[in-house]
Amino acid sequence: MKGLVALVTLLLSFGCLADNSQPLPSWQDGASRQAILAFVERVTDPASADHVERSARIAVFDNDGTLWAEQPIYFQLLFVADRVRAQAEDNPAWKTQEPFASVLKGDLAGAFSSSHEAPIQLIRASQTGLDTDAFDQVVRDWMQTARHPTSGKPFTRMIYQPMLELLEYLEDNGFKNFIVSGGGIDFMRPWTESVYGIPPERVVGSRVAKQLEVQNGVVRVVHEGTMEFNDDKEGKPVGISQHIGRRPIAAFGNSDGDLQMLQWTTAGDGARFAMIVRHSDADREWAYDRESDIGRLDKALDIAEEQGWTVVDMKQEWKQIFPE
Amino acid sequence: MKGLVALVTLLLSFGCLADNSQPLPSWQDGASRQAILAFVERVTDPASADHVERSARIAVFDNDGTLWAEQPIYFQLLFVADRVRAQAEDNPAWKTQEPFASVLKGDLAGAFSSSHEAPIQLIRASQTGLDTDAFDQVVRDWMQTARHPTSGKPFTRMIYQPMLELLEYLEDNGFKNFIVSGGGIDFMRPWTESVYGIPPERVVGSRVAKQLEVQNGVVRVVHEGTMEFNDDKEGKPVGISQHIGRRPIAAFGNSDGDLQMLQWTTAGDGARFAMIVRHSDADREWAYDRESDIGRLDKALDIAEEQGWTVVDMKQEWKQIFPE
Numbered sequence: 001m002k003g004l005v006a007l008v009t010l011l012l013s014f015g016c017l018a019d020n021s022q023p024l025p026s027w028q029d030g031a032s033r034q035a036i037l038a039f040v041e042r043v044t045d046p047a048s049a050d051h052v053e054r055s056a057r058i059a060v061f062d063n064d065g066t067l068w069a070e071q072p073i074y075f076q077l078l079f080v081a082d083r084v085r086a087q088a089e090d091n092p093a094w095k096t097q098e099p100f101a102s103v104l105k106g107d108l109a110g111a112f113s114s115s116h117e118a119p120i121q122l123i124r125a126s127q128t129g130l131d132t133d134a135f136d137q138v139v140r141d142w143m144q145t146a147r148h149p150t151s152g153k154p155f156t157r158m159i160y161q162p163m164l165e166l167l168e169y170l171e172d173n174g175f176k177n178f179i180v181s182g183g184g185i186d187f188m189r190p191w192t193e194s195v196y197g198i199p200p201e202r203v204v205g206s207r208v209a210k211q212l213e214v215q216n217g218v219v220r221v222v223h224e225g226t227m228e229f230n231d232d233k234e235g236k237p238v239g240i241s242q243h244i245g246r247r248p249i250a251a252f253g254n255s256d257g258d259l260q261m262l263q264w265t266t267a268g269d270g271a272r273f274a275m276i277v278r279h280s281d282a283d284r285e286w287a288y289d290r291e292s293d294i295g296r297l298d299k300a301l302d303i304a305e306e307q308g309w310t311v312v313d314m315k316q317e318w319k320q321i322f323p324e
Numbered sequence: 325m326k327g328l329v330a331l332v333t334l335l336l337s338f339g340c341l342a343d344n345s346q347p348l349p350s351w352q353d354g355a356s357r358q359a360i361l362a363f364v365e366r367v368t369d370p371a372s373a374d375h376v377e378r379s380a381r382i383a384v385f386d387n388d389g390t391l392w393a394e395q396p397i398y399f400q401l402l403f404v405a406d407r408v409r410a411q412a413e414d415n416p417a418w419k420t421q422e423p424f425a426s427v428l429k430g431d432l433a434g435a436f437s438s439s440h441e442a443p444i445q446l447i448r449a450s451q452t453g454l455d456t457d458a459f460d461q462v463v464r465d466w467m468q469t470a471r472h473p474t475s476g477k478p479f480t481r482m483i484y485q486p487m488l489e490l491l492e493y494l495e496d497n498g499f500k501n502f503i504v505s506g507g508g509i510d511f512m513r514p515w516t517e518s519v520y521g522i523p524p525e526r527v528v529g530s531r532v533a534k535q536l537e538v539q540n541g542v543v544r545v546v547h548e549g550t551m552e553f554n555d556d557k558e559g560k561p562v563g564i565s566q567h568i569g570r571r572p573i574a575a576f577g578n579s580d581g582d583l584q585m586l587q588w589t590t591a592g593d594g595a596r597f598a599m600i601v602r603h604s605d606a607d608r609e610w611a612y613d614r615e616s617d618i619g620r621l622d623k624a625l626d627i628a629e630e631q632g633w634t635v636v637d638m639k640q641e642w643k644q645i646f647p648e
Contacts, residue, residue, distance in 0.1 A: 055523055132565050176525070189569040199379055200569030201500070201525070210565055212558040212584055219587045221565045234536040241456050241534055241545045243567060245513040245524030260536055263543045 023169045026162040026320045032275070032312045036166065039273040040173050043249065050271035054174040058248040060240060060261060061167070063181035063188060063205075065254040065295040066277050067196060068159040069148075071286040073108060073294060075155050076187050077119075079142055081108055083126035100125070123184065124225040127208060131220040132186075139190040153322075156195045162318045163277075166252075167196055175250070178202045180240055182232035182257055186223070204243040206231045236261035249273065259300040262309065274309040276300060281315035347493045350486040350644045356599070356636045360490065363597040367573065368497050374595035378498040382572040384564060384585060385491070387505035387512060387529075389578040389619040390601050391520060392483040393472075395610040397432060397618060399479050400511050401443075403466050405432055407450035424449070447508065448549040451532060455544040456510075463514040477646075480519045486642045487601075490576075491520055499574070502526045504564055506556035506581055510547070528567040530555045560585035573597065583624040586633065598633040600624060605639035 027033040043052040064070040084094070084103045094100035099118035102111035112119055127135050148158055167177050177198055179188060185205030192198045209224040231239040237260050240248065250273040251258070251265035262274040278297065279288050290298040304311050314321065351357040367376040388394040408418070408427045418424035423442035426435035436443055451459050472482055491501050501522055503512060509529030516522045533548040555563040561584050564572065574597040575582070575589035586598040602621065603612050614622040628635050638645065 055517060058525075132571070178525075185566070185569070193379060201382075201502075201567065203569060207566060210562050212561050212588070219561065219584065219591045221561050221588065237536050237543065237545050238534045242509070242531060243525065245509070245527060247456070260543065264536070264545065267543045 023172075024162065024165050026165055026318060028317045028319060030317050032310050032317050035310045036169075036273070036275070039250070039271060040170070042271050044173050052249055052270065055176075056246065056249065057170075057173070057175040058178065058244060058246050059170050059175045059250040060178045060180045060204075060244075060248045060252070060265070061163070062253040062255070062258045062261070063179050063183055065279065066160075066252055066258070067163050067167075067179070068155070069285060070295050071288070072149065074183070075148075075158070076183050077108060077112060077122075078146065078149070079139070079187065080122045080126045081111070082142060082146060083138070084122060087125065120227050123227070124208070127184075127186065127223045128225040129222065131213075131222045132210075133220075135186055135223055136190045139187055143191050156191055157323060159195060159323065160277075160318070161320045161323045163252075164196065164323065167198070170250070171197065176202065178204060178240075178244055178248070180204045180231065180236050180261060182206055182230070182235075184208075185231070204231060204239045206235075232257045234260050237264035240264070251275070252277070253300070254279065255295040255297050256300045257295075259303065262300065263303070266307065266309070274304070274307070276304050276309060276311045278311050278313055280313050281318075281321065283315075284321045285314060287315075347496075348486065348489050350489055350642060352641045352643060354641050356634050356641050359634045360493075360597070360599070363574070363595065364494070364497050366595045376573055376594065379500075380570065380573065381494075381497070381499040382502065382568060382570050383494050383499045383574040384502045384504045384528075384568075384572045384576070384589070385487070386577040386579070386582045386585070387503050387507055389603065390484075390576055390582070391487050391491075391503070392479070393609065394619050395612070396473065397436075398507070399472075399482070400507050401432060401436060401446075402470065402473070403463070403511065404446045404450045405435070406466060406470060407462070408446060411449065444551050447551070448532070451508075451510065451547045452549040453546065455537070455546045456534075457544075459510055459547055460514045463511055467515050480515055481647060483519060483647065484601075484642070485644045485647045487576075488520065488647070491522070494574070495521065500526065502528060502564075502568055502572070504528045504555065504560050504585060506530055506554070506559075508532075509555070528555060528563045530559075556581045558584050561588035564588070575599070576601070577624070578603065579619040579621050580624045581619075583627065586624065587627070590631065590633070598628070598631070600628050600633060600635045602635050602637055604637050605642075605645065607639075608645045609638060611639075 024033050042048050042050045043057065045051060061067055064074050081103045084100055088094055088104055094104060099111040099114040099122055102114055143156055146155060147153065148155055170177055179192060179198055181188060183205050185203055185207045188205055189200035189203050192203050207229045209226040209228040210221050211224055213220050213222045247268045248265045251262045252275045253262055254277040266272040266274050279286050281287060289301065348357050366372050366374045367381065369375060385391055388398055405427045408424055412418055412428055418428060423435040423438040423446055426438055467480055470479060472479055494501055503516060503522055505512060507529050509527055509531045512527050512529055513524035516527050531553045533550040533552040534545050535548055537544050537546045571592045572589045575586045576599045577586055578601040590596040590598045603610050605611060613625065
């Protein structure tokens, strides 16, 4: 028995086994894991000068590239393309009309870059006119059936195991976790609770306008075509203020789109934590940063170094990327 | 001892003593209390056909006239008037400029009705240019010092004891309570957690636009002058959809401004609950309904009767109105 304990201890010390009795078992016991544990200790220890009451332990997470993957293209754009295809028969003009024509030819990159308005036009086509219940069901159905183009896995399995452990660890320590994403709020809410344990009311994202409609005496809330809020870059702190109403004490992102959220979080008084997930693993995931069109990490990486934020090297620090 | 139990039972049966061992002790054991208990039993009993999982037990509450009083004028307007007075010295032009001039003369009704734009102008004057932390502090300071014009009590004591018990009872039964108010979201959030047990992120209200500002390298979120969202009437279901992301199963209001929220809530599948607080007690509170400018209850009262919604007669059904 003593020999077994020694063997397990030895394997654990080399990071060969995930030790589920410790927090964050899929993280190597390196700088990032240690920084997270030290921060949580500081804000939860009642004797600490940096103790934060439970209700103020607000943690915000970007989604694309931080909680789930975002390559070869943001997953919501694949959803939008599938929605265009599904509605093509009812919209014959789309065959020759951009950006729809490129989508129908399978050229997503061409479609989304065909004009400044193209992404909005496509997002609009994916949801305008549907009421909240109907759009919710469309997203649920897609998550059940759609598969990632290179891994062949459902998109809800393209999430990061170490980040799931981090969400759980923070929640166990009295934090409230929120998603703050450039992605569509209504595209995320139908599945974040079952996948991440984050309920719909804790999801902040980009939104289309909605309006109340009464038809045959039935009251519905219906998606309109107007983009009402872009929850990216400068929008993220604003979205947090409007939705959550408190400045977070911890923020987690992976790209320049998260920079202002990390800056606003760390500009508050008391203990603060900012972390960037760096995509450095071309074998198990993807490797990209300063030059990438998707999830570009350039300015935020410079500022992270200046400010001493925690930068996670996925390749070095994550024993496992995706759940089994 | 037996005699004492019998005496207490007797007194309780006449509603002379609040029985704190039972839910909703400040409520007479009448139709409204029974309707609430029956609904909660239906949705929480795992054996019930109408059982609702905990995460979907969303309850929404109007604030003005539902959780706290709203006479002789919405309390936020008194706050706004105090803010105008406090800034008058720095704005000498206000002495002759409406709606400010009327406020400075003490004629609030005149100020708010001086033009269609007057309420927005005054609300704007109360918060534009302040960052989130500064405005939060302004509201906290006002709540500490300001007093209700007729009762002389702090505004945070002008809340309804029976509704506090209802919030607690629902929370004890796995509900998530949210405020959905026509009042300003940033005016409510600084005090709803300590007063109602409802944290900032569960408060939905009317909002001004905000923007990110960087000054001397410090990132702040600052209130702008534009009214971005009016969380009243048709706006309430839209605000619920955008903030909460799920249709509530129970809604509580007191005026025509809550009608659409009650309609949308009850239009969903499964067990639903809609309640209207009717201000019928001129002695202990105020009595007003169809003719009132503040909190008019007219169309919603007709529809409540048609639909069989629960209408609480404050005078008859509440043993106590305000906390001791």
